[in-house]
Amino acid sequence: MNIKALGLNIKAERNRKDLTQEELAELVNMSPTSINSIEGGRQIPSAINLYLIAKVLEVDINELYKGVE
DSSP, rough: OOOOHHHHHHHHHHTTTOOOHHHHHHTOOOOOOHHHHTTSSSSOOOOOHHHHHHHTTTHHHHTTTTTTT
16 A cells, blocks of 8 residues: 555645644644654554544545555
């Protein structure tokens, strides 16, 4: 799986919503370090965290998986 693409998609959607990593982290009850690691492709989010991120970003989870194989 190309987790780098997943991270870049999350980052793009976060930027589209004009949120900082810290703000997103607070909204999904994660640490800013975890959000940074996910966006950098160094950490795969759990299913529940991915669901929460998608919900906060108001995007379908499938959109976050574009380009992820």
